[in-house]
Amino acid sequence: MPGRWFRRRREVPRDAGAGERAGGLFDGGNNCAQAVLQATTGTEDKSLIDAAKAFSGGIGDSGCLCGALAGGVMALGLAGQPKKAGRLMELFREGHPATCCKVLSRPFKWNSRDHLANCRRITAETAEIVDRLLRE
Template sequence: MDKKQFVDEVRSIAEGYFERGEFFCSEAVVKTINDVLDKPFDENVTKLASGFPVGIGKSGCVCGAISGGVMALGMVYGREHGQAMQEKMFPMSADLHDHIKGIYKSTCCRVMTRNFEFASPERKAHCIKITGEVAAYIAEKLYDEKVINK
């Protein structure tokens, strides 16, 4: 599978989880990337992302998809107790932040969704698109880094 096909498939999987109501933004990203990495973490890792949707527990702060994305990057670049910080963790996280901010002009959920009624299908579609963008961005970076060989 070439890179574009792979990235498009990852985007579609993450978006599908959210669209079908199986997961919210952060959960969909974590689940998708864990699966793409051949499950280095138990299925229950998705639970760790459950507090981030709608800008951290509906507070409207940092976009849940971005939070889930940073968690997903930690699956690869995170550390265990006693280990030094991997040099790529911070720049990869910052690059994700900057990528989404470049597209949506913010990383704050309430700002990114301010033009939509919360319960509207338009807001949900907007958030599904952001979720897919985060998952796709991470998949592309991991593909380029040769972490994923598809």
């Protein structure tokens, strides 16, 4: 598939941090929401992973809400900590100019090497934030 040059399945050590796990899941073909959800909760529930699929490309490729952020909100809710979603938004905004996939991706051609590298970076960073929030 053009543009998916680095998305090959690879083993991620079990003791890897949430960001590294999310990056590995993204590299393996999961979208940003799926990668954050799985990396931070350890879920293997197919229905949850399939539900996260809808957040690809900023909700059905609309470019709206960043899928990594949506996956993080799903993880917090699944862990019984939905009130931390607001804090996730605050922390995300501290490191990024927007929460909108379209804005975060604007400098890059869609599905280009640079675009996917940017999404992978945001996915890993978001997983680290969510992991920290879940541990608080």
